[in-house]
Amino acid sequence: MAYRDETPITTDDVNKLMNVLSVGNIDTVAMQVATWMREKMYGDDVREALAQWTLFSAKISEYLINDEQAFKLDITRTKNDLLERQGQVETRQTDLEEQFKAATANLTQDSEVVLARDSAEYGKFTTLDARLENLEQMAAQHIPAGFTVTLKHNQGRNPKVRVRYYEYALGTEPDGIGTGPKGSFGGINNTDVPYSVEYPDANTCVIHLPQGHILNGKPVFEVDKWRLIDGYKTLSFDLGSDIDVEKALAGNSENTAEIDR
Incomplete structure (x- = not known):
């Protein structure tokens, strides 16, 4: 040029x-x-x-x-x-x-229907249906039935299980880190979840959870725990501190989470 x-x-x-x-x-x-x-x-x-x-x-x-x-x-x-x-x-x-x-x-x-609306424990309800709905909601949150999680942990024992639920943990905020609701940074609504557990063999545990804690996806072992993450919601499964990481990772493909039919 x-x-x-x-x-x-x-x-x-x-x-x-x-x-x-x-x-x-x-x-x-x-x-x-x-x-x-x-x-x-x-x-x-x-x-x-x-x-x-x-x-x-x-x-x-x-x-x-x-x-x-x-x-x-x-x-x-x-x-x-x-x-x-x-x-x-x-x-x-x-x-x-x-x-x-x-x-x-x-x-x-x-008169029987009218009287059945009121509860000595939970107060008065406008209709009988409202009282029954209240009972169903409590059952869905506290009775361990309706959602089953199976962990192929491969630890060769029947470990004690602890299940926790929380929201907006780091990395699960829908729009990136720090974008959750005010005060949610690091996670909120951290609660223990009622459960029952079965051990079909020494390498598997089947955990029954309340219907109110149904999440989509499947649990995956990462670092120290099994986690089922659905958007900003997380279920964490703690099987103790003495975890053989290599064996736990090997079982990830066989972990499942299913709604009870």
Whole structure:
């Protein structure tokens, strides 16, 4: 490429390029500045071309950053709007359900059914169905039935098991580390899970869990424990500290988690 252009780069030339850049025509700007650097005959103009290239690169980066920030802001606003609308819908739905329960309660005349609504332990319920639903919810959280996890631990013994549930552990936040709800960094809602366990052989344990703790996926041994991770939710299975890691890892392909049918 010959240095054949002896004309200087003027303020007018620079202003024209700025106008082109302002409408987003980056290719035209890049081609013009590249041509200056290739063809200008004098050192002053070449240095000016380099300077303009630096300035244009910075300006383009600024546009990209601003666009990304604007996009994130739009996404956040949309998410907040959806959450607000969801809350409004849930409130209206709750109101309708309460109205329906009240109407149902007033229609029932059977004294035995009316008396069965109240519990000496858990208080009064609008309808008998509400009381039964409350019992089912408690059962789903505390009775170890409905979800079965099988661990092929390969330890040659029947280890004592501890099961814990927690949310938003590091690495499980949906949008990256530190993006969970306020106060959730490092994990929240850490609780012991009721369970019963069977040992069909010295290398396998079958763990029965409450239906309220059903998660998708399958448990995998990592470092020191077996973990079943479903989004931001985690079930952790601790079989003690004296774990033969190599044998535990070898059993990962045979671990399962199934809903009881």
